[in-house]
Amino acid sequence: MLQPSSFRPAAEASWPELPLRHTSWRHTSRSSEVQAANAAAWPASLAAGHPVRLESTSTMADGIAVALPGAIPFAHVHAFGTSIQTVSEEALSRALLLCMERVKLIVEPAGAAAVAALLTRAPELGLHGPVCAVLSGGNIDPLVLTHVITHGLRAAGRYLAVEVTIPDRPGGLSRLLDVLGASGASVLDVVHSRTARKLALDEVEVRLTLETRGQAHREEVLAALAGAGFVVSVEDN
Numbered sequence: 001m002l003q004p005s006s007f008r009p010a011a012e013a014s015w016p017e018l019p020l021r022h023t024s025w026r027h028t029s030r031s032s033e034v035q036a037a038n039a040a041a042w043p044a045s046l047a048a049g050h051p052v053r054l055e056s057t058s059t060m061a062d063g064i065a066v067a068l069p070g071a072i073p074f075a076h077v078h079a080f081g082t083s084i085q086t087v088s089e090e091a092l093s094r095a096l097l098l099c100m101e102r103v104k105l106i107v108e109p110a111g112a113a114a115v116a117a118l119l120t121r122a123p124e125l126g127l128h129g130p131v132c133a134v135l136s137g138g139n140i141d142p143l144v145l146t147h148v149i150t151h152g153l154r155a156a157g158r159y160l161a162v163e164v165t166i167p168d169r170p171g172g173l174s175r176l177l178d179v180l181g182a183s184g185a186s187v188l189d190v191v192h193s194r195t196a197r198k199l200a201l202d203e204v205e206v207r208l209t210l211e212t213r214g215q216a217h218r219e220e221v222l223a224a225l226a227g228a229g230f231v232v233s234v235e236d237n
Contacts, residue, residue, distance in 0.1 A: 063110030097152030111137030157215035
């Protein structure tokens with residue numbers, strides 16, 4: 001049986017996020033701690049055998065952005081040989097978005113660190129049997145939440161920004177939009193430019209921001225544009 005009460009919450013400073021507990025049918029368990037890669041003091045500290053202070057931290061997961069592990073938490077983590085996993089900012093925002101969309105829970109980035117690890121590092125964790133990801137915080141400002149959601153949508157491939165060169169004549173833009181409509185992409189904004197140096201006299205550059213259903217749909221949209229003969233430059237990765 002899982003014993004969540006044995007975990008220290010991430011809000012208590014100097015502890016790494018304690019979200020991944022793996023249990024086997026023999027009632028043994030192990031835990032993996034998760035930190036934001038941009039504020040990961042624990043890996044270097046464990047390697048050195050003593051707490052090591054980070055020079056700086058920069059992460060949306062402010063609840064676990066602790067520059068120096070505390071002496072008592074460090075002694076416990078070091079003694080038990082607990083593994084430490086790190087996750088990117090993109091993984092954190094994708095995890096928060098997943099919790100909102102699929103689980104219907106509002107979680108702060110620090111509280112979603114466990115889910116971020118499962119999204120991006122599950123194979124290397126070697127998990128078997130039931131796995132518990134502890135969601136350990138929901139304190140997030142609504143404005144910050146808006147920014148994190150946008151970041152998560154972009155990281156999940158839900159936004160696609162492209163540049164397309166089309167003929168500068170009636171019907172050119174309409175044809176482009178017809179292809180996008182048939183592919184199922186939603187156009188968020190369109191910007192025309194006739195001043196780019198690479199353009200011929202009869203060409204116009206169109207910058208579009210599109211909304212897609214995810215990474216697979218994003219690739220389908222790009223394939224549809226290429227199949228229609230458009231030369232496309234993707235502005236984001």
